[in-house]
Amino acid sequence: MxxxxxxxxxxxxxxxxxxxxxxxxxxxxxxxxxxxxxxxxxxxxxxxxxxxxxxxxxxxNTPLLVGVWAGLIVGFFIFQFVAVHFHIREITFHRALREKIASYEAGDGDITDTSLSSSESEDEDDGRQRRRKRRSYRVNSGFVDD
Known part of the structure; x- marks a missing residue:
């Protein structure tokens, strides 16, 4: 070469x-x-x-070498960003779990309580309503035998 x-x-x-x-x-x-x-x-x-x-x-071959190095650096930073993101999620999960256990031990709540935040509850309610509408439409249209 x-x-x-x-x-x-x-x-x-x-x-x-x-x-x-x-x-x-x-x-x-x-x-x-x-x-x-x-x-x-x-x-x-x-x-x-x-x-x-x-x-x-x-x-x-300077442009090629610069491109390869830039790609490696960008790839490294993306990897680091993703790793930090998942690490933060894990820390948040464990913090919430510790709080739930502490609340249970203090007698303030039920450890099986899986309540969602208000925005997640609204999204879940919207999904249920759409499923009910589709089901009632299929039943009323004769597509489903009930």
Whole structure:
């Protein structure tokens, strides 16, 4: 992908004992350093160093990298928001449960009381009325045998 050889250039391989030139058998470069991926590459490599290749790749792909990082950051914040939301719901639930238990222990209420808030009660009443209307319409229209 980067088509590079060594950190700075091909001479970096002279520090690697598998490719140093103290032994004539090893005096070569890895195939990735040679043009056209030859099996044995003697002398100088035809490719630039990997630092130069990596810098060039980053410069050419900056918009892609910025997009990926922005996506990761946004995804992280969404995950955190959802986690905090559910944590707050859990805390609220446990607080209400503790209050209900304390109320029961004090003898102020029934622990099985599942009363809803006024807006939830109104929504529930509206739903019941709609179901009754549909049922009476079906019965009066002959769709349901009662």
């Amino acid at each position: 980067l088509l590079c050889c060594g950190s700075v250039n091909y001479t970096d391989w002279n520090r690697n004992r598998d490719y140093d030139c103290r032994n004539p058998i090893n005096c070569s470069l890895p195939p990735s350093c040679c043009d056209d991926n030859q099996d044995v590459c003697l002398g100088s490599g035809g490719r630039p160093g990997c630092i130069e290749s990596m810098t060039s790749w980053i410069k050419n």
